Amino acid sequence: MTLNEIFLARERLLGELDTIATAPELEAFKLSHLTRKGTIAAMFDDLRAVPKEEKPQAGKELNVLRQLVEERFKEKESVLAAGPATPRGSIDLTMPARTVPVPEPGHEHPLAKTLNEMIAIFERLGFAVEYGPEIEDDEHNFSKLNFPPDHPARDMQDTFFVKPSVDWTHADSLPLVLRTHTSPVQIRLMERQKPPIRAIMPGRAFRNEASSARSAVAFFQLEGLVVDRGVSMADLKGVLLSFARQFFGSDVKIRLRPSFFPFTEPSAEVDISCYICGGKGCRVCKNSGWLEILGSGMVHPNVLSACGIDPEVYTGYAFGMGIDRTAMMRYGISDIRDFFENDLRFLEQF
Ligand code: DAH
Numbered sequence: 001m002t003l004n005e006i007f008l009a010r011e012r013l014l015g016e017l018d019t020i021a022t023a024p025e026l027e028a029f030k031l032s033h034l035t036r037k038g039t040i041a042a043m044f045d046d047l048r049a050v051p052k053e054e055k056p057q058a059g060k061e062l063n064v065l066r067q068l069v070e071e072r073f074k075e076k077e078s079v080l081a082a083g084p085a086t087p088r089g090s091i092d093l094t095m096p097a098r099t100v101p102v103p104e105p106g107h108e109h110p111l112a113k114t115l116n117e118m119i120a121i122f123e124r125l126g127f128a129v130e131y132g133p134e135i136e137d138d139e140h141n142f143s144k145l146n147f148p149p150d151h152p153a154r155d156m157q158d159t160f161f162v163k164p165s166v167d168w169t170h171a172d173s174l175p176l177v178l179r180t181h182t183s184p185v186q187i188r189l190m191e192r193q194k195p196p197i198r199a200i201m202p203g204r205a206f207r208n209e210a211s212s213a214r215s216a217v218a219f220f221q222l223e224g225l226v227v228d229r230g231v232s233m234a235d236l237k238g239v240l241l242s243f244a245r246q247f248f249g250s251d252v253k254i255r256l257r258p259s260f261f262p263f264t265e266p267s268a269e270v271d272i273s274c275y276i277c278g279g280k281g282c283r284v285c286k287n288s289g290w291l292e293i294l295g296s297g298m299v300h301p302n303v304l305s306a307c308g309i310d311p312e313v314y315t316g317y318a319f320g321m322g323i324d325r326t327a328m329m330r331y332g333i334s335d336i337r338d339f340f341e342n343d344l345r346f347l348e349q350f
Helices: 003-019 023-034 039-049 052-081 110-124 184-192 233-248 301-306 323-331 336-340
Strands: 135-137 161-163 176-178 197-206 218-228 254-261 264-273 290-299 315-322
Touching: 003 023, 003 039, 003 052, 023 039, 023 052, 039 052, 110 197, 110 218, 110 233, 110 323, 184 197, 184 218, 184 301, 218 233, 218 290, 218 323, 233 254, 233 264, 233 290, 233 315, 233 323, 254 290, 264 315, 290 301, 290 323, 315 323, 323 336
Parallel strands: none
Antiparallel strands: 135 176, 161 176, 197 218, 218 315, 254 264, 264 290, 290 315
């Protein structure tokens, strides 16, 4: 057996392996070449007849041959075990799809969703949408809304002062505040637009209070204002009932309770019948059957006058509701801070 014969045998065995396409053929290959009585074992036996000088080289090449054939044999075995190969150019419809990570589409924040629905309802009722600044002067946040100079809401307890008052007798040294409600936007609107006025004013408001499940230092309100000739409390009630039915459900009722706000006279707190229990009494309405949703009233004549609108000619109504509070009621959220913590486990539920 010459070295050349070893090389030729190697090529022949590898070539044979290459053409094998079935498991029985592979089994036959094993029996005739890889067993103790097979071709390769016989070649090792033949080493004895190789001239002494060529023996080491021949032994080495035989080992290479055996190793290569065994490797290719194992490869072939696993290819055949994996099943038939797909013919080139065809598509295997049974192959599992590759899972490509698809980015989750974003969606509206529950507060934005609530606000957009409110806006849509009021727009259908003929209201325009107006905005005002979050940093206000004392005049718009308090004075022109008929807050007396010593009203407790001006107190440091409730109001964030951006610039404290230096001298209360000079207008340009009056304080600047983070608006404590959206009502100053009413004033700004009446200063620049004469009646008829019919607008809602959504926005952020701030109060210097301890944050808790029920109150946050920054929250959202939606203000409403209608001023025209002959506007009455009945108009207010009609608009609020229509809003409540569209927003909470077509069979909710509303009720007005006497209340007090410096900028309205008379003033009323508005409740809706509990949309969970239908007014029978449950945990959400604390067994009262009613849920408070907003403050409202007829615009105080002093407020109209302060904005250059003649209260003898015009009347108006106004209302203000918490957007966060309303969203909490609607979705059964018990902690206002959930809106601002950006926890995806919370946000993804909307
Ligand atoms: N500004 C009031 C608040 O923050 C809410 C409010 C009550 C607004 C009555 C109004 C209103 O326009 O008429 O509590």
